[in-house]
Structure formats: C-alpha cells, structure tokens
Amino acid sequence: MNLDPFYGAPDGFESAAPGTVLRTREVQLAVLTVLPVHVRSWQLLYRTTDLFGQPTVAVTTVAVPEGADTSHSRPLVSHQFFYDSTSPACAPSYVLQQGGGLPALEGIHSATEYLELAASISQGYAVNVPDYEGVHGHLAVAEEPGYMILDSVRAAESFAPLGLDGANTPVALWGYSGGGMGSGWAAEMQPGYAPELNIKGVALGAPVSDVESLLHVNGSMFASLIGVGIASLRNAYPKFAATTERYLT
Template sequence: MTANATQVSVTPAAIGPVLPAEDRFYAAPAGVDVLAPGEIIRSRQVDLKTNWASHHRSDAWQLLYRSTDLHGEPSVAATTIVLPRKRTDGPLRLLSFQSAIDAVTTCCFPSYALQTGAQSAHTIVPMEFLVVRRALAKGWAVSIPDHEGMLGAWGAPREPGYRTLDGIRAAMAFDETDFSAETPIGLWGYSGGGMATAWAAEMAPSYAPELDIVGAVLGSPVGDMKSALLRLNGGLHAGLPVMAIAGLRRVYPELDKVIVEHATDHGRENLAEIENLPTLQAIRRFAHHDIGKYLDMPLADVLELPEMVEMMRDLELGHTAPTVPLLVVQAVHDEIISVADVDRQVERYRAGGTRVTYVRDQLSEHYSLLPLSGPLAVGWLTDRFEGRPQQGRDLTAIAGQRNPRDQIARLRRRLSVA
C-alpha cells in the first residue's frame, strides 16, 4: 500500500465550492510521474449537501491522487470519501460508487456536485446518491471517484477503471480511515456509472491485483457504446451521444482530426456548447439532434473510416473478463440502454469465466430501476462481504407484479444464501 508521505491538507475556501476547472485543489503537482498510482497528493474535509447530511454520515473528505489516463500516462483524479457514523462490527468495509457523471463539464463531477453550495441542480449525482445512503446505513465507508478525470472524457474506455481503482487505493491509504490490506471492497454504479464500474472490474486483475474486491454491481452498464450512440442519435436523449463525442475527442486525436476535417461550423458550435452544459440541461437542449447534420459527409461513411472503426472497437466492454462475481441489473424496457446490448455483454463475461447473476427487470425503465434495485444491490454486496456463495443465474421479473418493490425484495431473497 502506498505510503502517506505526500498527504497535504487543504482548507476549503470560505466562499464555498469552486468548479474543479478553477480550483487549485485539483492542480497536478510537478513530478506527478514519480508518484505511485493511488498515492495521495492532497486532501481536505468538505461539507456535503443536506440530502447527504443524514445520521448515516459523519465526515466527508476529498482526496487528490495520482492515477493513469487512457494512454497509460500519469495524471490526477479526485475522490470523495464518506465515513459512516455507525460502523459494522469487525473491519470497516469499503464501497466504491461510480456515479453517472455523463457530461464533460466539471460542474457534474461528484467532488463538486455533492458539496454544500454547489450549483448542481441539473446534474444526476446528488439525486442518485440518495440511494447510496443505504450503504452508509449499513456502516460501510463510501468512495465516490471523479472517474472521468480532469478532462471530463465521458465514454472513454479503461481510464474510468484506473481512476476508480486508484481512488480506492487512496481511500485505503488515507490517515483518517482505518482500512487494512484485507479490507473487503465492493463496486457499484448505474448507467454511465455502471459502465465505469464495468471498466473497474475489468481492469482490476491487471491494474490493482492487491485490492480485495469481493463483487461488483453493474446497473444498466451500456454494453455497447457504438450501439447506444447510434440508437439515441436523433431521439429524445440525443444529447448523450453529442456529449460522448465531445468527451471522446479529448482523448482520441483521431476523432478530433475527423471533427476538424468533416464537422460543419454548426456542428463545431454545438460540440463547443455542450462541453459546458450539465447533463440534464444538455439532454433537454439537444433533444432530437442528428449528429449526421453536424458533418459534411454521411454519418455512416464517417463510422466506416478505419480510425473510427478502431475507436468504436476500443470502446466496447466485455473483452476482458472480470475475476470477481458480478450482479448485472437491466430493465428490459429501458428507453436509453438496450437490453440486447447488455445481454451480449453478460454473455462475453460468462464466456470468459466470470460468475454473473443477471436480473432482467420487466417492470421498470431506465430512471426508476436504480432506486428500485437499491435494496437488491446492497443485499447482494452484503452477501459478498460476508463470504456467502453467489448464485450465478438469470432472474427475470414477472410482468404484471403489482408492487415493484415487493418484486425486488423477492429477488433479493432468492439471490441470498443464508
């Protein structure tokens, strides 16, 4: 485990939270390349919004640490550590929750959006963390990484995994915690956060083999980025693929070159605008936009360019099988993520030897499945923390069930092994 010699505390500004792009706390120090992945650069205590300030939470800290980008180069990232007031008996357990940042602008980063006084009304982060309070109620500590890194490269492969795993390393090395090398670790995320969690599970065996990750919950984890981008283009959620392109061009020079050469002035203006919009505002502003109209050649032809074919292949999850057990939860009638894409992702994992319990829910849709599956996710992770065996099988919700919450509770009982 990395030593804490580089830990430097920074007192929060009295004027309230500052956007990460403008906050010196996030500045990379000289010589970051000599630090070990996960090594802490600086830390500070923060106040979280009232929807987090419950009796389940006592202290919250932010850590800036050394991590790795898509190209294997050293970089920095931040995570927010929340410590429960009431802890479980025995060693403290750690949950890393990857949020659905789903944007390029730093106002959507969890380290900013969760703070008291942050202007985060159009972000997803504060809403979904109401669900994660279940973990604090169980006495678990929670790490909430800014898994997009400082570039806000939403949609990029692998590096969300690196930043998540390095955030766990930093949390375990932090002076205010009492973790050990044997601390059991769970992963959980939904939608864009589910995709980041999938990358963390895939990268863990090679990038952070020392971490004792006992299981990962992948909620609606995208499955196939190319399929999602094409299916959403021109529809109600067309802002999501536009934001993904704006983020991916920051880490794929080949994509940036294609945009420079083939995007119209109108297309470039829209990409520049969406870089500064929070998630919900971007979805509303760019509803029904067609990316094909941003280009001077057909979209199908652009996607057939060799560099674009290679990039799209690079974005696909499931080619590295996680070695930890997985719970995958997906709504059959999801209006954003195709259940067929997630089916294939699960098939790829199982073909690689991963133990997967797959719940295909027929009663919910994308926005309701996270809160409805919260008890199931926490119950499944509790079983993994306590060393109970996993039942790796498919479970499909019964259509017509009157109370979805009863269904989720029933599925949880079926998944648990006493």
C-alpha cells in the same frame, strides 16, 4: 479545466505510485448542495493513470458514518455516479459538497445517488465516490475509468481517517449508466492493474458495452448524449478529433 487549485497536480507527482494521496481536505456533503448530510467526509487528490498510460491526477470523495469508530476496519463500497457529462463542474466532487456544483443541472442525479450512498452508510460501510472521468471530463473513453476507480480505492484504503484495513479491506463496486461503464472497466482491469485489491463483488446498472449502440437515442429526449459523447471522444483522442474535423460541420 477546474479553477479550484485543489485539483491541480503538484510538482513531481509523476514519480508517486498509482493511488498515492497527494492532497486532502475535509468537506461537508449536502443533498442538492444545500441540505447537509451527517457523515465525516473528505476529498482526496491522488495520482492515477490516463487513457494513454501516462501519469495524471483525479479526485475522490470518501466518507464514513458520523461518529463511526474508525479503530475497527469496515468494508468499502465504491459508488461510480452516472454523471454523463464532459464538464468537470458536474463531477461528484463538486455536486456532493455543500455550496458546490451545479444543482440546477445535476440535482436529480446527485439526489438519486444519495439514496445509494445512504444505503451503504446505513450499513456502516465506508464509501468512495471517484471522479472517474478525471479532471478533463472524459466520458465513454477506454480503460481510463478503470485506472481512476482502482486508484481511488487504493487512495481510500491508505487514508488513515477512514480506518480501513489497507489492501485487506473488502471492496464492492457499484455503478449505473456511465458509472456502470466505469465499474465494468475497473472489474475487467483489476487483476492486471491492481491485483492486491480485495474486490468482493461488482454491481453494474445499464453499462453500455458498445458505444455505437448509443446512437439509437437519436430523435429522443436523450439525443443530446450523442453530442456529449462525440465532444468527449474528440477531446480525448486526437485521431477521433481529426476525423470529426474532416467530416462534421
């Protein structure tokens, strides 16, 4: 669990509608948590839904170009980072902000993803970077990433400093690896869960549609993903945990 009190769910949050912003703070974004990025940026704690359909909270990082005229609406690009980790300290909201995160572990991924953010920012778009694994670091679970991504878009659209046009805002989803999986869930679930959102397009890179297919990395430099995936599924699903307790040492 995160120790930062910003991530804690406030009392009574369950009664709020999905996507409701519960807490905000302005942050300084930085490449490798050190080199400042010249954007206006905030983090939003919002109400969302977990993999069992129960109320929970998540955090997203939102930004607009520095000096942007927010009196005029702009498109929103939701970037789902490839943070394939069960540690909340590896979440985008940690590794994007100056002085936060684990640069030794997550520096390559955050620096690479900043290139994608720069491409969106250079077009004048607003960007949304949700912690779609939630506060518990759920990797490769079903449905939950879709809820958290769609609700992060709702939260961003309602956050006045971004100057967006609410549900009329044109939205694109962009993700690679775990981010591709999350973006895929969001695209599949949007018509039923968040039909009001104006999703214009989705770009998925290396989404894993069959989690069992990840087992082919056994014996390679990526073999640790198997352990990470098992750990995540064990934390998320009680029946999976019981099975691993029975068969694994």
